[in-house]
Amino acid sequence: MAEPGGKIRCDACPVMCYIAEGRVGACDRYANHAGDLVRLDPLTVMETAPDRVVPFLDPEGWDGDIVQGHRPFVTAIGAGTTYPDYKPAPFIVSQQIDGVDMVTVVTEGIFSYCGVKVKIDTDRHIGAERDPVRVDGETIGHVTTTEYGSRMLSLGGVDHLTGGSKREGRTTCDALLALCNREAVTLRIGDSGPEIEVQAGQPPMIDGVRERLMRVGCGSASIGMFAPQWHGHTDEVVVVDDHITGVLSEHQAGKLLGIPPTGIRIKGRRSTPGRYFQVAGPGTGWGGTDISDPLSILGPFNPRVAWAGLRMLMVSTTGEQSAYFVLDNDLIPVPATMPEALRASADRIAENCEPSVCSVLFMGGAGGSLRAGVTENPVGLTRSVKSALTSVTCGGADSYIWPGGGITLMVDVMDMPAGAFGYVPTPALVAPIEFTMRADDYASLGGYTDRIRPVHEVLNSTVRRIDAGGARPLNPARFAWGRKP
Ligand code: SF4
Secondary structure (H helix, E strand, O other), rough: OOOOOOOOOOOOOOOOEEEEEOEEEEOOOEEOOEEEEEOOOOEEOOOEEEOOOOOOOHHHHHHOOOOOOOEEEEOOOOOOOOOOOOOOOOOOOOOOOOEEEEEEEEEEEEOOOOEEEEEEOOOOOOOOOOOOOOOEEEEEEEEEEEEOOEEEEEEEEEHHOOOOOHHHHHHHHHHHHHHHHHOOOEEEOOOHHOEEEOOOOOOOOOOOOOEEEEOOOOOOHHHHHHHHHEEEOOOOOEEOOOOOOOOOOOOOHHHHOOOOOOOOOOOOOOOOOOEEEOOOOOOOHHHHOOOHHHHEEOOOOOOOOOOOOOEEEEEEOOOOOOEEEEEEOOOOOOOOEOOHHHHHHHHHHHHHOEEOOOOOOOOOEEEEEEEEEEEHHHHHHHHHHOOEEEEEEEOOOOOEOOOOOOOOOEHHHHHHOOOOOOOOOOEEEEEEEEEEEEEEHHOOOOOHHHHHHHHHOOOOOOOOEEOEEEEEEOOHHHHHHHHOO
């Protein structure tokens, strides 16, 4: 829309920027190019080989094309946005897949209801549940429930994007955008918690220390896994863990191996035999506790059971810390040189730990007004997704759709092409989203069938073509009708 002074008005989002000739809009996605409103990033098309495998020596099934051609999949990256929502999506393209007429509706969705779930593989205590997570002093989310070997953060969401101050909203949006585009973001937990550098696909940096390993399991699980390897080389093993510290002689794994009681006493709360909670405070020391001296979690040995010369291995859940002791005549543990077999077992624990990495999952609600760009009857799209007649992808990547109402999706940003996300200063994230379904299903849910274009019309010289890698957004097996019984 041209305005006085050579400016044009962008109507791709509620901000409605006036953009002067040669300038870009507030989101850096649109520009005024000689009076035309142009989307600056090229439309991105994935090229995927078909999923059909031609049987060996089956000339009937071979059409002479060795690579079986390439299916172009038009992603929403660079597609642009339509606003208000009732306008049809920017691209609605059709092609035949294995004789079935398919339609993909493509748009860059504007997500006010969105955030990221961050999984940080580390034993180290980074904060308590519900501790605030801050960037530049602004709260952008919180620490949530710890998972097995990983600390979890919930960042963003509508309350931080729109429910706080303007600065909080912008800071949240900037952090989400960077994380979704696989860039590093430095977070501060609480008022005095650690500083953590998080980047999708990379190990976390916690207070300047790059994390290396994700623990092999809790202390009890470690006992269960490695007990036979310790048998005969030591009398006692303690696997120190902030959650469940394991004690070999008391644990069922030790009992079955015939390991006798040692008279060991562990501080903390006994759960079941050989499993102790709260042996120390949480921290960045051994096994995610706050200790650097493992003996600090032991009480005095029971003199009626223990004996001088008793051998004891203490090890953390990543095998990165280990120590070996022998009881003296007063039943005091004295450091001693660790036998080679025990050294090897600690190395084995470390070997079984996977590399520590940060995972970032984008989570957003596409069950709102976005649906109106796909169909005049928005609930029809929701029902179609829930019936597995419509497949939802983000930049060609698989998404997980939550059960229940709406279209609430999660997608691993590492599965998406790099730099797939944008933002608008409302503030909100812009994320690519594609809905793929059979053409007749699209018609029956009230789609904009008069806007369908054959895919070849979209594939001009300006599109960016990328290799789909393992992505198969057009695989018939994604749909209820394409799955084998
Ligand atoms: S913020 Fe971007 S999409 Fe929104 S009106 Fe401005 S240029 Fe257009």
